[in-house]
Amino acid sequence: MEKIIVHGGKRLSGSVKIEGAKNAVLPVIAASMLASEGTSKIYNVPELADVYTINEVLRYLNTSVNYSKKTIMVNAMAELFTEAPFEYVRKMRASFLVMGPLLARVGHAKIALPGGCAIGSRPIDQHLKGFEAMGAKVTIGNGSIEAKVDGRLKGTVIYLDFPSVGATENIIMAASLAEGETVLENAAREPEIVNLAQYLNAMGAKISGAGSGRIIIEGVEKMHGAEHTILPDRIEAGTYMIAAAITGGNVLIEDADIEDLRPLIAKMREMGITVEEESVGVRVISNDHFQAVDVKTMPHPGFPTDLQAQMMALLLKAQGTSVITETVFENRFMHVEEFRRMNATIKIDGRSAIIDGSCDLQGAEVTATDLRAGAALVIAGLVAKGYTRISRLHHIDRGYVDLAGKLRALGADIERVNISEAEQPVAVSEELGSSLGINPKFA
């Protein structure tokens, strides 16, 4: 079993380079299936487990995908297969993003129901509402969702009940090849939507308004392969900014886009942490004294839910009591129980977590319950007394390229190890472990 082992107490310094955004590359790869002509070339692709998963889904659907050196070539000119089974969809909910492109291009898609996950039930009713409004017949049964349309989808006005990122992406992809104009109201405004729309337009689509709450898509008859660069990952950047801040460090986050990070930067400055814009990225300079703040997660440009767990780790070391309110997902506090193992004092009251900044964090055996929870535990481990051992790393690998290696390069005492059953930690304190001659890392 693999674990990340962190020994707290080192200040981070130096610079770290940010990868392409996971949440941008997944819809972009799915969108490549809209091209009935030519090959797409996608640059700045991060080497993540989720990227390998979506590539497998596309290959299963008879699309050619070649991935090497952060570049993906996709050719979808062959006859597409239109059914994606559960074994693919269960690994990653974003696999459902193939539904819009398949429906628009071939008029049929049958995708296994993605199911719930650790952070909430995550329904897809808004995606389906959009497809139905465009003329698709949607049926749900035997664990799958099937959507069909005779001829082309038809443009229409669609109002989302909530600015869902995935529904916005699925609907704009489908509407790109629909007949006539689609107007999407209350659309998600995340930077990843803008990146996707840029790619679709390069493929021949006619989309305007991406990044606002009203997106207009003039359907076209055909799309073709195009070249596209994935934007930097604002969530990865934010994770390293928080890691730098919690350790009282001084770190340059290279390629971070300051505009996309405004909600986090505003909160960090409110806490008294210095964030400076530099020509190549964002620098975070911190000392051990930063103030408690209240944070509410919201759709973009609000504070991102994908940085909520990492922010909670930071607030565990802030002066005073902070309140985090999670409004995007109904169950995204799984990390709280793990923080408590590290001696944190956090109370949950409905959708809010009340965080006491005065506790002494202690290293412990903890579990990454989801992707960002995993990153947050690593961050807490950077300042905890003793060793923190984090397991279930497959969650972290979905969204971070070499998290432990990049933090080590910044000066953290951290390593990723493969621990055999025989070496599993024994249940003794670090002090007792060392007096018994047990390596404290495994005590």
Ligand SMILES: CC(=O)N[C@H]1[C@@H](OP(=O)(O)OP(=O)(O)OC[C@H]2O[C@@H](n3ccc(=O)[nH]c3=O)[C@H](O)[C@@H]2O)O[C@H](CO)[C@@H](O)[C@@H]1O
């Ligand atoms: C691959 C990807 O880009 N993932 C991101 C995307 O997920 P994802 O696209 O799944 O997130 P959504 O914006 O769709 O979901 C936000 C909220 O809307 C609800 N909802 C969504 C769709 C729907 O049809 N009905 C419905 O009720 C969800 O249950 C959730 O409570 O945006 C989330 C919110 O910023 C991020 O946390 C994820 O990292």
Ligand SMILES: C=C(OP(=O)(O)O)C(=O)O
């Ligand atoms: C929740 C996340 O991703 P996904 O939607 O792919 O589960 C995330 O990136 O934090």
